[in-house]
Amino acid sequence: MINSLYGLSWLAILFIWGDWKNWKRYYPTILFFILGDFLYLYLLSDEYPMWRYAPPAADKDLGLTNTHISLSIIAIKxxxxVLVYLSHFPQGKLLSKVLYYFGWLILYLVNEMIDLHFGLIDYFNGWSLWWSAVFNAVMFFILKVHFEKPIYAWLLSAIFIIFLWNRFDVPLRVFR
Known part of the structure; x- marks a missing residue:
């Protein structure tokens, strides 16, 4: 139920503020974003998770799992x-860009705090709300970079993944 509300909220955000009429312009960055989560799901979600979504009882009764919730986030959120964040990114002064960027960080952080409060997400292997905030800060920066200069985003992502991999001592067994 709660996941349906999240999905509907993000769809409303998309249709009210998103540049969905020009979705093709943002499509490569959407795919880049999605690929990152697919890599996490494939490599870490089962073997060495940092976080997992915990469906509430009503969703569990419907058979929903972490994977279902993750796929709904990938497909909707x-x-x-991307379609809202990038289409409204300020063009002018640095201060407005920084405030806009931090607004998105706060939005994602509040979303995760709500999930934590209601037991909809669990952390593992040293992950925490603090690490989610750091991750989101890097993620939103890299999404903007990808939109403008994709090759730099791939390089920055590789560096950040290597950093996280070492910081969280991810075992090689995740490569199955």
């Missing part, structure tokens, strides 16, 4: 995020 990520495209909506």
């Amino acid at each position: 990520y495209p909506a995020t």
Whole structure:
């Protein structure tokens, strides 16, 4: 139920503020965003998770799992995020760019705090709300970079993944 509300909220955000009429312009960055989560799901989600979504009882009764919730986020929240975040990114002064960027960080952080409060997400292997905030800060920066200069985003992502991999001592067994 709660996941349906999240999905509907992000769809509303998409249709109210998103540049969905020009979705093709943002499509490569949407795919880039989605690929990152697919890599996490494939490599870490089962073997060495940092976080997992915990469906509430009503959703569990319907058979929903972490994977179902992750796929709904990938299908709805990520495209909506890209189509709104990038289409409204300020062009002018640095201060407005920084405030806009931090607004998105706060939005994602509040979303995760709500999830934590209601037991909809669990952390593992040293991950925390603090690490989610750091991750989101890097993620939103890299999404903007990808939109403008994709090759730099790939390089920055590789560096950040290597950093996280070492910081969280991810075992090689995740490569299955």
